[in-house]
Amino acid sequence: MPHPKSPNPDPGFLGEALVARWLQRRGWKLLQQRWHCRWGELDLIVGELNAETADLVAIAFVEVKTRRGNNWDEDGKLALTAQKQAKLWKTAELFLMQHPAWEQLPCRFDVALVNCEKLSGAVDVSMVDGETTAIAAGYRLVLTDYIIDAFTQI
Secondary structure (H helix, E strand, O other): OOOOOOOOOHHHHHHHHHHHHHHOOOOEEEEEEEEEEEEEEEEEEEEEEEEOOOOOOEEEEEEEEEOEEEOOOOOOOOOOOHHHHHHHHHHHHHHHOOHHHHHHEEEEEEEEEEEEEEOOOOHHHHHHHOEEEEEEEOOOEEEEEOOOOOHHOO
C-alpha cells in the first residue's frame, strides 16, 4: 500500500482516510484501519462512544468503496455480493475473537461510497468543504453516500 504522500498514492487509502475523519467528527472512535487476517481485510473499524462515560457501546465495520466516475458497479454497491458479505462477516468474527472485550457489543456493517477524481492543473479549493469533500495527493474525494447497517439494505 503506497503512503498517501508517495508519488503513486492509493485512492482507496485516501477514501478510507476521508471516511475515517468524517466518522471521527461525528463522535466515532477509529479502532483500526485496514485490519487484515487470512480471511480478508476490514477497511475501517470504528466504535461508538457513550457521551458520558466514553465507553464503547457499539462497533461498526465500515467497507469503503472508492470509485472514479462512470464506474460499472454503481459506485461500489454491486461489488458487495453475498460472497463478499460472508467474507467480511468471517473477518469481523476473527477480529472480535482477538478482542474479546468487544465481543458482546452490538455490531453492524456500514458502507461508505467515495467518488475519486484525479485532478490536473489548478485546484479550486472552494470545492472542498472539509467534511465530505477533500483534496489529497492530486485527487478530489467526495463521500457520496454512507449506508448504515448496509448488509440489511443492499
